[in-house]
Amino acid sequence: MANLWNQEGIPHKGWQLEDVIDVREEGQSEWETEYETCMMCGQPKIRYVHVVTHKDVAENFRVGCNCAEKMTNDYLNPGKREKELRSRSNRRVTWLNKQWKISKNGNEYLNLNGHHLLIYKDKSQKYKIKIGDRFGRKAYDDRTQAKIAIFNNIEYLKEKGKW
Numbered sequence: 724m725a726n727l728w729n730q731e732g733i734p735h736k737g738w739q740l741e742d743v744i745d746v747r748e749e750g751q752s753e754w755e756t757e758y759e760t761c762m763m764c765g766q767p768k769i770r771y772v773h774v775v776t777h778k779d780v781a782e783n784f785r786v787g788c789n790c791a792e793k794m795t796n797d798y799l800n801p802g803k804r805e806k807e808l809r810s811r812s813n814r815r816v817t818w819l820n821k822q823w824k825i826s827k828n829g830n831e832y833l834n835l836n837g838h839h840l841l842i843y844k845d846k847s848q849k850y851k852i853k854i855g856d857r858f859g860r861k862a863y864d865d866r867t868q869a870k871i872a873i874f875n876n877i878e879y880l881k882e883k884g885k886w
């Protein structure tokens with residue numbers, strides 16, 4: 724892929740950071756990850772994609788952290804956002820490696836922080852979750868998806884200060 728830093732007509736400054744995305748999906752391993760290439764400098768294997776926009780450019784640019792910093796002239800937030808995603812991803816890996824207990828009924832459960840977490844099978848043999856006394860409505864095809872759903876819920880509760 725071309726290096727657009729040297730291409731005329733592509734602004735170097737004045738970009739806005741819209742979003743930072745971890746292209747590794749939840750529960751995905753490294754070899755399954757569909758990495759991207761930085762649209763600005765052509766650097767391959769970008770995992771944390773920084774989406775930037777410019778008022779004079781129709782297309783959103785998906786770039787790496789270094790290019791995002793230069794283009795937005797912001798040397799704080801792109802790296803900070805990437806760091807947050809990286810630490811969330813590490814927490815998720817730790818979470819998925821956690822050893823769960825098995826109840827008498829054969830369901831997996833954990834007691835954490837005073838909360839009872841449960842994964843059980845419904846009538847259609849799909850997995851459902853329960854956090855404390857709240858039943859999740861969604862059904863999941865496998866245990867990993869159910870565990871990720873619980874992880875996301877806990878992260879949400881932590882953000883709200885309710886965990």
Ligand SMILES: [Zn+2]
Binds near residue numbers: 763765790
């Ligand atoms: Zn780049």
